[in-house]
Amino acid sequence: MTTFDDRKNAFEKKYAHDEEMLFKAVARRNRLVGLWAAELLGKSGSEADAYAKEIVLADLKLPGPDDVIERLEADLGARADAATIRAKLDELLPVAKAQLIAELDDQEG
Template sequence: MTTFDDRERAFETKFAHDTEMLFRAEVRRNKLVGLWAAELLGKTGDEAISYAHEVVQSDLHEPGFEDVVRKVAADLGDRSSTDAVRAKMLEFLPVAKAQLMTES
Protein backbone atom coordinates (compact mmCIF):
# COMPACT_ATOMS: atom_id res chain seq x y z
CA MET A 1 0.00 0.00 0.00
CA THR A 2 1.16 3.44 -0.83
CA THR A 3 0.29 6.68 0.88
CA PHE A 4 -1.82 7.56 -2.15
CA ASP A 5 -3.84 4.34 -1.78
CA ASP A 6 -4.36 5.03 1.91
CA ARG A 7 -5.54 8.57 1.20
CA GLU A 8 -7.85 7.36 -1.57
CA ARG A 9 -9.40 4.77 0.76
CA ALA A 10 -9.83 7.42 3.47
CA PHE A 11 -11.61 9.77 1.03
CA GLU A 12 -13.87 6.96 -0.19
CA THR A 13 -14.73 6.02 3.38
CA LYS A 14 -15.49 9.63 4.27
CA PHE A 15 -17.65 10.06 1.16
CA ALA A 16 -19.64 6.92 2.03
CA HIS A 17 -20.10 8.10 5.62
CA ASP A 18 -21.17 11.60 4.55
CA THR A 19 -23.63 10.18 2.02
CA GLU A 20 -25.16 7.89 4.63
CA MET A 21 -25.44 10.72 7.16
CA LEU A 22 -27.14 12.98 4.61
CA PHE A 23 -29.64 10.22 3.80
CA ARG A 24 -30.36 9.68 7.48
CA ALA A 25 -30.76 13.45 8.02
CA GLU A 26 -33.21 13.69 5.12
CA VAL A 27 -35.24 10.79 6.50
CA ARG A 28 -35.29 12.45 9.92
CA ARG A 29 -36.24 15.79 8.35
CA ASN A 30 -39.14 14.12 6.55
CA LYS A 31 -40.30 12.57 9.80
CA LEU A 32 -40.19 15.97 11.51
CA VAL A 33 -42.15 17.51 8.63
CA GLY A 34 -44.65 14.67 8.94
CA LEU A 35 -45.07 15.29 12.66
CA TRP A 36 -45.51 19.02 12.01
CA ALA A 37 -48.16 18.32 9.35
CA ALA A 38 -49.85 15.75 11.58
CA GLU A 39 -50.23 18.41 14.26
CA LEU A 40 -51.85 20.76 11.74
CA LEU A 41 -54.19 17.92 10.75
CA GLY A 42 -55.15 17.34 14.37
CA LYS A 43 -53.46 13.94 14.62
CA THR A 44 -51.87 12.90 17.89
CA GLY A 45 -50.09 9.90 19.35
CA ASP A 46 -49.84 6.79 17.21
CA GLU A 47 -51.88 8.40 14.46
CA ALA A 48 -49.32 11.24 14.16
CA ILE A 49 -46.41 8.80 14.15
CA SER A 50 -48.11 6.69 11.50
CA TYR A 51 -48.65 9.76 9.35
CA ALA A 52 -44.99 10.78 9.76
CA HIS A 53 -43.97 7.32 8.51
CA GLU A 54 -46.24 7.80 5.48
CA VAL A 55 -44.41 11.05 4.74
CA VAL A 56 -41.03 9.31 5.03
CA GLN A 57 -42.23 6.58 2.65
CA SER A 58 -43.45 9.15 0.14
CA ASP A 59 -39.85 10.33 -0.38
CA LEU A 60 -38.88 6.98 -1.86
CA HIS A 61 -40.89 7.45 -5.07
CA GLU A 62 -38.57 9.80 -6.98
CA PRO A 63 -35.26 11.62 -6.49
CA GLY A 64 -35.44 14.88 -4.58
CA PHE A 65 -37.99 16.00 -2.03
CA GLU A 66 -40.77 17.32 -4.24
CA ASP A 67 -42.74 14.09 -3.76
CA VAL A 68 -42.82 14.86 -0.03
CA VAL A 69 -43.88 18.45 -0.69
CA ARG A 70 -46.72 17.30 -2.95
CA LYS A 71 -47.98 14.72 -0.45
CA VAL A 72 -47.89 16.99 2.59
CA ALA A 73 -49.31 20.01 0.74
CA ALA A 74 -52.14 17.90 -0.70
CA ASP A 75 -52.92 16.42 2.71
CA LEU A 76 -52.89 19.83 4.39
CA GLY A 77 -55.00 21.50 1.72
CA ASP A 78 -55.91 25.02 2.82
CA ARG A 79 -54.02 24.69 6.10
CA SER A 80 -50.68 25.31 4.38
CA SER A 81 -49.03 25.95 1.02
CA THR A 82 -46.29 24.20 -0.90
CA ASP A 83 -43.99 27.12 -0.10
CA ALA A 84 -44.68 26.72 3.61
CA VAL A 85 -43.94 22.99 3.39
CA ARG A 86 -40.65 23.68 1.59
CA ALA A 87 -39.78 26.28 4.25
CA LYS A 88 -40.44 23.73 7.00
CA MET A 89 -38.25 21.21 5.19
CA LEU A 90 -35.42 23.75 5.09
CA GLU A 91 -36.01 24.61 8.75
CA PHE A 92 -36.02 20.99 9.89
CA LEU A 93 -32.89 19.78 8.00
CA PRO A 94 -30.39 21.38 10.42
CA VAL A 95 -32.55 20.19 13.33
CA ALA A 96 -32.42 16.64 11.97
CA LYS A 97 -28.65 16.84 11.49
CA ALA A 98 -28.19 18.10 15.05
CA GLN A 99 -30.36 15.29 16.41
CA LEU A 100 -28.30 12.70 14.55
CA MET A 101 -25.05 14.20 15.81
CA THR A 102 -26.19 13.99 19.42
CA GLU A 103 -27.26 10.37 18.93
CA SER A 104 -23.91 9.27 17.46
Protein backbone atom coordinates (compact mmCIF):
# COMPACT_ATOMS: atom_id res chain seq x y z
CA MET A 1 0.00 0.00 0.00
CA THR A 2 1.07 3.52 -0.61
CA THR A 3 1.09 6.31 1.90
CA PHE A 4 -1.93 7.78 0.12
CA ASP A 5 -3.87 4.52 0.57
CA ASP A 6 -2.91 4.41 4.25
CA ARG A 7 -4.13 7.97 4.78
CA LYS A 8 -7.33 7.29 2.86
CA ASN A 9 -8.06 4.23 5.00
CA ALA A 10 -7.30 6.15 8.18
CA PHE A 11 -9.69 8.96 7.18
CA GLU A 12 -12.40 6.45 6.30
CA LYS A 13 -12.02 4.72 9.67
CA LYS A 14 -12.13 8.05 11.49
CA TYR A 15 -15.23 9.11 9.57
CA ALA A 16 -16.96 5.81 10.38
CA HIS A 17 -15.98 6.13 14.04
CA ASP A 18 -17.20 9.74 14.22
CA GLU A 19 -20.54 8.82 12.63
CA GLU A 20 -20.98 5.91 15.04
CA MET A 21 -20.23 8.15 18.01
CA LEU A 22 -22.68 10.80 16.77
CA PHE A 23 -25.39 8.14 16.35
CA LYS A 24 -24.75 6.89 19.89
CA ALA A 25 -24.71 10.43 21.29
CA VAL A 26 -28.03 11.30 19.63
CA ALA A 27 -29.58 8.07 20.90
CA ARG A 28 -28.27 8.82 24.41
CA ARG A 29 -29.57 12.40 24.17
CA ASN A 30 -32.99 11.08 23.16
CA ARG A 31 -32.96 8.70 26.11
CA LEU A 32 -32.08 11.58 28.45
CA VAL A 33 -34.82 13.80 27.02
CA GLY A 34 -37.20 10.86 27.35
CA LEU A 35 -36.35 10.59 31.04
CA TRP A 36 -36.87 14.34 31.41
CA ALA A 37 -40.28 14.09 29.72
CA ALA A 38 -41.17 11.03 31.78
CA GLU A 39 -40.54 13.05 34.93
CA LEU A 40 -42.83 15.82 33.64
CA LEU A 41 -45.47 13.16 33.01
CA GLY A 42 -45.13 11.78 36.54
CA LYS A 43 -43.45 8.54 35.48
CA SER A 44 -40.61 6.98 37.46
CA GLY A 45 -38.58 3.81 37.69
CA SER A 46 -39.17 1.17 35.05
CA GLU A 47 -42.09 3.11 33.61
CA ALA A 48 -39.79 6.10 32.96
CA ASP A 49 -37.12 3.82 31.44
CA ALA A 50 -39.68 2.23 29.12
CA TYR A 51 -40.93 5.65 28.04
CA ALA A 52 -37.35 6.83 27.35
CA LYS A 53 -36.81 3.77 25.14
CA GLU A 54 -39.96 4.67 23.20
CA ILE A 55 -38.53 8.14 22.59
CA VAL A 56 -35.25 6.66 21.32
CA LEU A 57 -37.20 4.45 18.91
CA ALA A 58 -39.34 7.40 17.79
CA ASP A 59 -36.20 9.02 16.36
CA LEU A 60 -35.68 6.18 13.89
CA LYS A 61 -38.61 7.23 11.69
CA LEU A 62 -37.24 10.42 10.10
CA PRO A 63 -33.82 12.03 9.89
CA GLY A 64 -33.32 14.82 12.39
CA PRO A 65 -35.06 15.48 15.68
CA ASP A 66 -38.48 16.46 14.30
CA ASP A 67 -40.09 13.08 14.97
CA VAL A 68 -38.91 13.16 18.59
CA ILE A 69 -40.14 16.73 19.02
CA GLU A 70 -43.55 15.87 17.56
CA ARG A 71 -43.89 12.82 19.82
CA LEU A 72 -42.86 14.72 22.93
CA GLU A 73 -45.05 17.70 22.06
CA ALA A 74 -48.05 15.39 21.68
CA ASP A 75 -47.29 13.53 24.91
CA LEU A 76 -46.45 16.58 27.03
CA GLY A 77 -49.25 18.84 25.84
CA ALA A 78 -49.17 22.10 27.81
CA ARG A 79 -46.19 20.95 29.93
CA ALA A 80 -43.67 21.82 27.19
CA ASP A 81 -43.87 23.36 23.73
CA ALA A 82 -41.65 22.62 20.73
CA ALA A 83 -39.22 25.43 21.60
CA THR A 84 -38.76 24.08 25.12
CA ILE A 85 -38.21 20.57 23.78
CA ARG A 86 -35.67 21.81 21.21
CA ALA A 87 -33.82 23.71 23.93
CA LYS A 88 -33.74 20.58 26.09
CA LEU A 89 -32.43 18.52 23.16
CA ASP A 90 -29.69 21.12 22.58
CA GLU A 91 -28.84 21.14 26.28
CA LEU A 92 -28.63 17.36 26.56
CA LEU A 93 -26.49 16.59 23.48
CA PRO A 94 -23.22 17.75 25.12
CA VAL A 95 -24.23 15.83 28.26
CA ALA A 96 -24.75 12.67 26.21
CA LYS A 97 -21.39 13.12 24.46
CA ALA A 98 -19.62 13.62 27.78
CA GLN A 99 -21.22 10.46 29.18
CA LEU A 100 -20.08 8.43 26.17
CA ILE A 101 -16.54 9.78 26.41
CA ALA A 102 -16.46 8.98 30.13
CA GLU A 103 -17.62 5.43 29.42
CA LEU A 104 -14.92 4.99 26.78
CA ASP A 105 -12.30 6.30 29.18
CA ASP A 106 -13.50 3.85 31.84
CA GLN A 107 -13.25 0.95 29.36
CA GLU A 108 -9.74 1.93 28.33
CA GLY A 109 -8.48 2.68 31.82
